[in-house]
Amino acid sequence: MGAQPTGGLVVTALRARSLTRRLGGVAVVNGVDLDLTPGQVTALVGPNGAGKSVLLDCLSGVARPDGGRILLGAREVTRAPCHWRARLGLARTFQQVAVFQGLTVAQNVLVGAEQHGASGPLGRARVAGVLRLLGLAELAAHPVAGLPLGVLRLVELGRALAGGPRVLLVDEVSVGLDATQVAWVAQVLAMAAGEGTAVLLVEHDLALVARLADRAYVLDTGRVVAAGTIAEVLADERVRRLW
Amino acid sequence: MAAPGLAIDFALAGVAVGSAAALSGVGLVVCYRLTGVLNLAQGGIAVFTAYLLRELAVVRGWPLWLAAAVCLLLVAPGLGVLLQFGVFGPLRRRAAGVGELVVASVGVLVLLIGLVAAMWGTAPLADVPSLVPVRTFTLPGGRLLRLDTVAQLGAVLVVACAVWAVGRFTRFGVRSRAVADDPALAELAGVNAEAVGAVGWAFGALTAGLVGVLLAPLVLLDPYGLPLLVLETLAVAVAARFHSLPVAVAAGLALGIVQAELAWLHPSGTLMPVVDAGQSNLFAVALLVAALVPWGEAEQGLVGGGALLAGPAAPRHRDGWAPLLCAVVLLTPLALRGGGVRALLTVPGIALVLLSVVLVTGSGGLVSLAQGAFAGLGALGTAQLVSGQVPGGAALVVAVLGLAAAGVLVGWPVVHRRGLVLAMVTFALAVGLSRFVFQQPYATAGLTGARPSFLHSDRALYAAELAVLAAGALLVAAVRRGRLGRALLATRDHEAGAWAAGVAVPRLKLLVFVLGAALAGAGGVLLAMAGGAFDPATFDPVQGLVWFATVVVTGVDSAAGAVLAPFVLVALDSATVPGMSAVVVGALATATGHLPGGLTGWARSRLGAWS
Structure with a gap:
């Protein structure tokens, strides 16, 4: 299945072909084709255990796929280590929020900026911009330890955005956020897409998906069972049966 | 037969x-x-x-x-x-x-x-x-x-x-x-x-x-x-x-x-x-x-499960007074008349070894139990170079560079290990070095002394040692404060997150391991010069464990603690009986369950309660 070619003019930011990952003999990701387009938010939905997080791990390099290829822009990154992909402009957040407990909010974001050549005054300026965008400016000097989960998710998102990513993979960002924070995150992600970032949104909150995403993939037991524009996918009979 | x-x-x-x-x-x-x-x-x-x-x-x-x-x-x-x-x-x-x-x-x-x-x-x-009872009986045959x-x-x-x-x-x-x-x-x-x-x-x-x-x-x-x-x-x-x-x-x-x-x-x-x-x-x-x-x-x-050390409960403060306190404590003996300096000659060397633990374990999150053994290699190298009539200054440079190279060789397999496995690999390394190098005649025969002739007076040697220690402390401070230190803390706190942020984790770990080996080696050089000879007992694996415990007890994040602790311990040993300091460290180490963050963490929370 997968996305249809859009005429060859639009460059894909991230392209996966026949991606397969087996765990204990079971293909938890099974021949997945996936394209992320610059400036678009693509949603990845599916029931628990569908393989969404494993697919994300394969794309970001946390896990090695057992088969298939991954292209980041024009570059093949199937076997490239995680940090290498990150430096090529692929950022991600984790389902279990990943922040650095011993650092402050600003330092967390700075770590993200510094790996992309933005250190010194440039790095500080980048961090200040990201913190303003996320509404975290007042917490900049606050240690991360002890902050509520909702704020931690924003900090993690800030670290991912600080590198100015071309591709942003966001895993269950709405978990633990209240309605205001979800609206804020939605705005930030839309803004990132507006600046040309290709966003992949793994999300349970279908309202957020419907509001934000341009396209969607539906994953079930490791396979893409539906793909298309968000309206098409939400109207799909097979998708309705899954919920 | x-x-x-x-x-x-x-x-x-x-x-x-x-x-x-x-x-x-x-x-x-x-x-x-x-x-x-x-x-x-x-x-x-x-x-x-x-x-x-x-x-x-x-x-x-x-x-x-x-x-x-x-x-x-x-x-x-x-x-x-x-x-x-x-x-x-x-x-x-x-x-x-x-x-x-x-x-x-x-x-x-x-x-x-x-x-x-x-x-x-x-x-x-x-x-x-x-x-x-030791009794033997005869089998058929x-x-x-x-x-x-x-x-x-x-x-x-x-x-x-x-x-x-x-x-x-x-x-x-x-x-x-x-x-x-x-x-x-x-x-x-x-x-x-x-x-x-x-x-x-x-x-x-x-x-x-x-x-x-x-x-x-x-x-x-x-x-x-x-x-x-x-x-x-x-x-x-x-x-x-x-x-x-x-x-x-x-x-x-x-x-x-x-x-x-x-x-x-x-x-x-x-x-x-x-x-x-x-x-x-x-x-x-x-x-x-x-x-x-x-x-x-x-x-x-x-x-699986848990960090190497429970993460810092409180954020790191800039302890502005700490470097000043260290300088005053360590420089005072130079100003005093008499033989007081002689008893303190080992302090800067031990302080460098402890600083290497602060760098490798505190900042890098790698539980390395081999820092004492790296110090031993530095000491042995010094003794050999000085015995071969190479001046002491050159001995320091050669020994430290050699140690850095050894760190690369050893570090490569080591950086891919984590947690308890890393602790065991490095402990095995310490035991191996002790048994097969430090205690063997083929490595230690013919050593005449480790003290370079131009540092004959205790006062001059102590001053030179303090200079090396100061350089080491500045290096650690520079690493911890800058971009490298942030990447290290990030890796220590959440390795997958650091990878995803673009930190080249293996290279970073190797770098900190090599720096730590070189630092510990420099400490060993100073210890050899202070003792005037190479003494394998100083670099016994158990002594290495005691040094590691000392750092955790004083606070694994605290460079000032690592510099001051040897002063206190050496003074304690010379005031009571040799070995007393190890017992005190042991007693404090058994209490780590009640002392998260070590003595420095405790002191900081006290100071925080006052202010």
């Missing part, structure tokens, strides 16, 4: 040591499975029990069976239960990291050794009674078999089978396996993990005591030798990957027998010293090999 027959005789002799090693391995495995602690205190419990048995049976004249029953069935298990409730239970409750658990067990080890030395002295004893060998082998097999049966067929076995898999989950399911841990410690201490009592008649008993011997049986537990009892028993017996067989294999030629060293240190070789062979799936079970 009748070679095959002799081989059998040697094999039978090897069974005695081998069964003790197997027993020790079984104890370590069971204790780890039930408590999650790598029990480095095993050797301390063993030596304490052996001395106590001798005290009761020989000095007080109790019947041997009664003395043995009191030691093995009452004192040793009681000690284990005490450890669970006093030391390791509190650590588990606050989900302490691997590094802190290691340090607490080092604390127990040091305390018990210190206690034994204080109560019974350090003179070697040869009159420890054997539990089983004329072989002589010793009754005690048979009894030991029998004891190992009985203990191993009993552990297996309990684990397999009883309700306690099911509960203990649940705790081994996931203590938190087991507690949620209604299992009392505390009680299971107490049983684990009681069993671990019982086997440790038995090992001590079995080994003591075979060796000259002194407070330091036996614990090291028992520590080397860690090889057996590592080979068993802290899981498999049959592998532990087989490995222990096999190592004992092979070691005995090697004793009559006397090769000649240039390789002989190396083979000789290997024969008398086979357990050290096995520990190194077993630790370095890839762990595969077994590593997942060991590294």
